[in-house]
Amino acid sequence: MSNAPGEPPRTATEPPARSAALAILLNPWLNLPRPARATQRMIRASPAVFWFTFILWSMFFGAVANGLGVWHNTLSVATWTRVDVGTAVSMASWQKPELLERSLAEAWTHWWAANGALGVAFVVLAPAVLAACATIAAWLQLPIVHVGGALRGSFARAFHSVVAGIGLLTVLLATVGAAIVSAFHWDWQRLALVATPPWRNEIIDPTALAIVCFFAGWSLLLFWLTCAARAAGDAEARTAPGPRCEGCGYDLTHRPDHGRCPECGLSLEASLNLEARRPRRGWERGDGIARWLSDSVQILVRGERFYQSLQTRRPLRASAAFARWHLVAVGMGAATWLVTMLLGHQKSSSHLVTAVSISLFAAPLMGWATHRFVAAAVTTAWFARQGLAGSAVAGLVLTYESAFLWVFCLANGLLLTSYWLFGDWLTSLLGRQFWNTLLGGPTEPIAVLFVNAALILTWMLRFHRCLRSVRFANF
Numbered sequence: 001m002s003n004a005p006g007e008p009p010r011t012a013t014e015p016p017a018r019s020a021a022l023a024i025l026l027n028p029w030l031n032l033p034r035p036a037r038a039t040q041r042m043i044r045a046s047p048a049v050f051w052f053t054f055i056l057w058s059m060f061f062g063a064v065a066n067g068l069g070v071w072h073n074t075l076s077v078a079t080w081t082r083v084d085v086g087t088a089v090s091m092a093s094w095q096k097p098e099l100l101e102r103s104l105a106e107a108w109t110h111w112w113a114a115n116g117a118l119g120v121a122f123v124v125l126a127p128a129v130l131a132a133c134a135t136i137a138a139w140l141q142l143p144i145v146h147v148g149g150a151l152r153g154s155f156a157r158a159f160h161s162v163v164a165g166i167g168l169l170t171v172l173l174a175t176v177g178a179a180i181v182s183a184f185h186w187d188w189q190r191l192a193l194v195a196t197p198p199w200r201n202e203i204i205d206p207t208a209l210a211i212v213c214f215f216a217g218w219s220l221l222l223f224w225l226t227c228a229a230r231a232a233g234d235a236e237a238r239t240a241p242g243p244r245c246e247g248c249g250y251d252l253t254h255r256p257d258h259g260r261c262p263e264c265g266l267s268l269e270a271s272l273n274l275e276a277r278r279p280r281r282g283w284e285r286g287d288g289i290a291r292w293l294s295d296s297v298q299i300l301v302r303g304e305r306f307y308q309s310l311q312t313r314r315p316l317r318a319s320a321a322f323a324r325w326h327l328v329a330v331g332m333g334a335a336t337w338l339v340t341m342l343l344g345h346q347k348s349s350s351h352l353v354t355a356v357s358i359s360l361f362a363a364p365l366m367g368w369a370t371h372r373f374v375a376a377a378v379t380t381a382w383f384a385r386q387g388l389a390g391s392a393v394a395g396l397v398l399t400y401e402s403a404f405l406w407v408f409c410l411a412n413g414l415l416l417t418s419y420w421l422f423g424d425w426l427t428s429l430l431g432r433q434f435w436n437t438l439l440g441g442p443t444e445p446i447a448v449l450f451v452n453a454a455l456i457l458t459w460m461l462r463f464h465r466c467l468r469s470v471r472f473a474n475f
């Protein structure tokens with residue numbers, strides 16, 4: 001709620017007024033385009049108001065989902081039976097579909113009879129389900145949010161930042177759901193108009209549209225939540241520790257600028273001279289594709305050395321753009337790869353468009369999830385041991401480590417291209433019988449799982465080493 005003219009400006013330190021409860025309640029909607037503000041307001045809410053807001057809008061989310069179900073029921077296809085001719089099923093053997101239109105009231109009765117109990121359960125259980133999802137999301141945001149203080153406090157702030165996004169989540173459910181329901185209705189109406197078989201042509205496939213909308217919605221939500229997480233860190237908990245030895249963390253407050261660390265023997269110059277230790281370069285000096293590329297190559301080839309010379313007391317915003325461009329590039333790379341692979345095949349243009357759109361979103365989403373999982377797993381262990389107390393280096397390393405996603409792209413790309421070109425060569429190589437009995441499944445998909453699991457472990461070790469090289473950073 002904005003202040004009326006003439007009112008004194010409200011500050012963060014002001015005790016919550018009575019009208020603040022309403023402001024919190026409407027916060028997920030009023031601050032929809034402002035994730036940082038929505039988060040800060042949510043964090044300031046009293047526990048009672050916060051949980052009331054969360055439960056109310058969670059149940060509203062459940063109700064919106066049910067509303068979409070009822071709307072979907074206003075149209076259905078009556079006779080979509082299939083006649084099998086021997087073993088082969090031809091399109092010509094499909095019976096002509098007949099449309100069944102219902103008023104909203106009829107649709108409600110029909111839907112209530114079929115799905116009523118499930119719908120009520122969905123509304124009642126929505127707070128519990130969304131709380132569980134928000135807990136996982138808050139954990140994934142922890143490396144960005146925790147900049148000092150108690151770990152529990154940071155987790156609570158991360159949770160509040162995720163809950164602040166419930167307005168966007170509901171808007172996405174409503175818009176993406178509406179697009180999907182409309183696409184299905186439009187498709188059915190079109191099919192009913194066609195006089196002769198085949199009734200399904202390839203102009204638009206509602207299932208594909210649903211998948212594309214779903215992925216695009218997720219991408220927007222995760223972008224919003226990441227902006228929110230950057231605003232959730234407790235700035236007051238971030239401490240600037242006195243000068244330390246960058247090799248071992250020894251307190252150098254009362255030491256001269258020259259000489260050696262009495263603990264590990266590292267020269268004090270190497271720890272205390274900003275220009276010698278951490279000169280600003282590459283992406284830190286400004287964005288640009290050349291700097292982005294050269295920094296990415298350095299991170300991949302000499303990761304620890306890169307972090308040893310990175311300035312850590314800088315806002316996350318700049319390095320967040322570095323990570324964002326990697327996700328965009330991964331999506332474009334995946335789409336290009338898929339187009340190249342599909343070029344030689346007889347595919348309809350709608351299939352091609354669908355496949356490209358999905359890979360444009362799906363590849364970055366899978367990359368994001370893997371990246372955040374690795375970062376959260378490793379940094380939580382560091383936080384629990386107080387290894388990075390009072391600093392924001394975890395979030396910084398997280399954003400720059402996005403360059404490692406290209407190792408996943410390369411490995412998966414090579415493996416999938418080899419399957420595409422040479423079929424089940426791996427099965428022939430390893431012997432079908434042996435691997436089937438050992439792994440209980442086809443060799444090719446299991447090989448993909450193995451490769452990715454190995455890469456995740458490698459990334460965890462790498463992340464650990466990178467954090468070690470910045471934990472005592474003075475600048």
Ligand SMILES: [Zn+2]
Nearest residue numbers: 245248261264
């Ligand atoms: Zn030392």
